[in-house]
Amino acid sequence: MKKERETICRAVNMRKTYWRGKVAVEALRGVTIQIRTNDYISIMGASGSGKSTLIHILSCLDTPTEGEYFLEDRLVSNYTDLELANARNKFFGFIFQSFSLLPRLTALDNVAMPLVYAGIGKNARLGRAREILAKIGLADRMSHRPNEMSGGECQRVAIARALVNDPKVIFADEPTGNLDSKTGAEIMEIFDRLVDDGNTVVMVTHDPNIAAHAKKIVRLKDGMIEHE
Secondary structure, eight states, X not given: XXXXXXXXXXEEEEEEXXXXXXXXEEEEEEEEEEEETTOEEEEEEOTTSSHHHXXXXXXXXXXXXXXXXXXXXXXXXXOXXXXXXXXXXXXXXXXXXXXXXXXXXXXXXXXXXXXXXXXOOHHHHHHHHXXXXXXXXXXTOTTOOGGGSOHHHHHHHHHHHXXXXXXXXXXXXXXXXXXXXXXXXXXXXXXXXXXXXXXXXXXXXXXXXXXXXXXXXXXXXXXXXXXX
């Protein structure tokens, strides 16, 4: 009997309004969505459709103006600031188009950095970072700094950093946007393997070829889910 997948995140009728002076901008207009274990979701839409706003709220980097958002059935609006910071570290890993690596740190230290905030001792966090880097094929690049690596290698480091805390959801925002097509395809092979291994991935992309890797595509238009 196949085990039912658990719901990690659940947003109900979520709205987000920004103010530009006296003008209200509705970035999200009643979005309902859930993320379950081992989901592989691609979020698509034109610029200004609400993709980034949705990802920021789902990853607890922003809060909705209206509606409810739950992490494992607990209402996020009831979290204290400390609980919210801990939840972000525990639940989520982040991968960005620009890699967002610290330039003065080696690949190993960049990957280990989230474990510093988690209070993990030095030997344990470096051991975990080495394990993850080796897993994604960078065992021979651990002592290199970002300016000594290719764009594809930097994105692999960013993926390793996102994985090091064993997060429940990996959020990837245009993960191949700064890469050539060959390197982008190699990065997507890593994502495919992560999902095959049981990880949960949610990515934002403009590229339909990249989105096609996902098991589910959510299309946003004018702050609403147009199709999923």
